[in-house]
Amino acid sequence: MTVVDAESRFHVLAVDDSLIDRKLIEMLLKNSSYQVTTVDSGSKALELLGLRDEGDDSSSSPSSSSPDHQEIDVNLIITDYCMPGMTGYDLLKRVKGSSSLKDIPVVIMSSENVPARINRCLEDGAEEFFLKPVKLADMKKLKSHLLKRKQQLPMAAAAPDKPPHKPDEAAASAAAIAEAATAQTDGIISDCSCSGSSKRKAAAMEQEVISSPDQRTKPRLSSTSSGLAVET
Amino acid sequence: MAAAALRDQLTALLSSMFSQGLVDEQFQQLQMLQDEGGTPGFVSEVVTLFCDDADRIINEIATLLEQPVVNFDKVDAYVHQLKGSSASVGAQKVKFTCMQFRQFCQDKSRDGCLMALAVVRNDFYDLRNKFQTMLQLEQQIQAYDPKQQ
Numbered sequence: 001m002t003v004v005d006a007e008s009r010f011h012v013l014a015v016d017d018s019l020i021d022r023k024l025i026e027m028l029l030k031n032s033s034y035q036v037t038t039v040d041s042g043s044k045a046l047e048l049l050g051l052r053d054e055g056d057d058s059s060s061s062p063s064s065s066s067p068d069h070q071e072i073d074v075n076l077i078i079t080d081y082c083m084p085g086m087t088g089y090d091l092l093k094r095v096k097g098s099s100s101l102k103d104i105p106v107v108i109m110s111s112e113n114v115p116a117r118i119n120r121c122l123e124d125g126a127e128e129f130f131l132k133p134v135k136l137a138d139m140k141k142l143k144s145h146l147l148k149r150k151q152q153l154p155m156a157a158a159a160p161d162k163p164p165h166k167p168d169e170a171a172a173s174a175a176a177i178a179e180a181a182t183a184q185t186d187g188i189i190s191d192c193s194c195s196g197s198s199k200r201k202a203a204a205m206e207q208e209v210i211s212s213p214d215q216r217t218k219p220r221l222s223s224t225s226s227g228l229a230v231e232t
Numbered sequence: 233m234a235a236a237a238l239r240d241q242l243t244a245l246l247s248s249m250f251s252q253g254l255v256d257e258q259f260q261q262l263q264m265l266q267d268e269g270g271t272p273g274f275v276s277e278v279v280t281l282f283c284d285d286a287d288r289i290i291n292e293i294a295t296l297l298e299q300p301v302v303n304f305d306k307v308d309a310y311v312h313q314l315k316g317s318s319a320s321v322g323a324q325k326v327k328f329t330c331m332q333f334r335q336f337c338q339d340k341s342r343d344g345c346l347m348a349l350a351v352v353r354n355d356f357y358d359l360r361n362k363f364q365t366m367l368q369l370e371q372q373i374q375a376y377d378p379k380q381q
Contacts, residue, residue: 018313020281020320027265027274082312111316133258133320136265 010146011035011072015045015079015091016109025078025109025134032139037072042079042086042094048072051098074104075146078130081110081117089121096125105145109134235376242369245362252325254359259322276370279363282321286356289314290349297345307345308337314352325355 012034014025022038029036039045049072077095081088088108095101108121111132118129127145130138249255266274293310296303315330317323329352336344 018316018320020278020285020317023274023278023281024262024320027269027271031265031269111319132316133261133322136261 009033009035010075011037012142013045013048013074013077014038015040015042015077015083015088017041017080017083021080021132028134028136028139029078031136032142034139034142037074042083042088042091045077045079045091046094049074049095049101049104051094051101076105076107076142078107078109078142080132081108081121082112089117089124092121092124092126105148107142107145235373238369238373238376242366242373245366245369249362249366254325254355254362255322256324257322258319258324262322272374276367278321279367282317282323283360283363285317286314286323286326286360289317290353290356293345293349297342297349302340302342302345304337304340304345308334311337323356323359326352326359329355 012029014022014029014036016022016025016038017040019040022040026036026038037048039048077091079088079091086094088110092106092108095104095106102125105127106125107128107130108126109130109132110117113131121129128141249259262275262278266272289310293307296307296310311330311333315327315334318327318330329348333345333348333352336348
């Protein structure tokens with residue numbers, strides 16, 4: 001586990017069983033001025049997030065916000081898909097099934113372009129799917145997910161014990177979705193509608209095809225502009 | 233002037249590695265991350281990790297292929313690992329060879345796998361030599377001008 005650059009605003013937890021890939025993702029994230037913590041397995045990630053037991057932490061019960069408090073404050077999780085033991089998909093399910101962690105955006109990385117896998121991850125709550133090797137341009141896409149969460153954050157901060165699905169919060173998320181949509185951001189926040197997921201899928205698949213000769217200086221502007229624009 | 237000559241040598245080596253397809257734009261990205269991040273040892277660290285890892289994996293595969301009954305799934309898992317590491321450092325040629333190798337694993341062909349292993353090994357040794365020369369040149373350049381990198 002390595003912690004670097006504690007000054008920066010967003011803290012990303014990177015999960016990968018390959019040391020080379022951990023080095024790479026850490027470097028990419030550091031270069032994009034994120035605070036980074038890396039771990040080599042899904043179970044270590046959950047441990048770090050304060051979710052220890054194997055049992056279901058009863059996400060259905062609204063009063064379960066206290067038992068699994070977060071050990072460290074993580075703004076986003078980026079995980080490899082293919083890992084021994086707990087896969088990235090398993091980790092995603094655990095995070096999304098936890099009342100205290102479910103709002104943390106999860107991004108999945110994989111070296112294999114398997115459409116069924118990509119869809120499954122996106123439909124089950126992953127924000128994004130990156131094909132490996134991950135590029136600097138991919139890091140820019142993370143910002144939009146982090147900023148979206150920021151918009152929702154004040155409510156959570158004001159009332160941390162609030163049950164996750166109170167009507168007013170749902171309304172607020174809906175408003176945020178509408179706001180995000182009008183602001184031309186990557187509209188969908190928590191629910192992966194078909195159009196949203198296929199758009200992201202397309203973006204992910206595009207990565208293998210696109211390869212501009214001057215990537216060194218201008219990394220893949222095409223994929224960032226294809227439906228993933230953030231700035232307004 | 234000696235430092236400039238070494239730099240020319242390094243540039244020539246790197247461009248030949250690209251033109252031969254040994255490395256791809258992912259490797260360029262590592263260099264860019266190193267230069268922009270102000271972390272001089274990054275490429276060296278990742279390349280060294282890759283070489284150690286690849287060497288270990290190739291030996292594991294060789295051992296598996298010597299068994300009387302070959303566990304092709306296990307071989308495939310190792311080749312997949314090697315392919316991933318190669319992709320991450322931009323070792324394009326090794327990566328492509330791994331992709332062909334996986335086909336032989338799926339066909340459960342020992343002869344095919346042994347042939348692919350020989351090719352992967354050859355490609356990897358070739359790349360490792362170049363990487364080693366690259367790192368040596370970088371060290372020599374830095375010795376001339378420690379403030380440069």
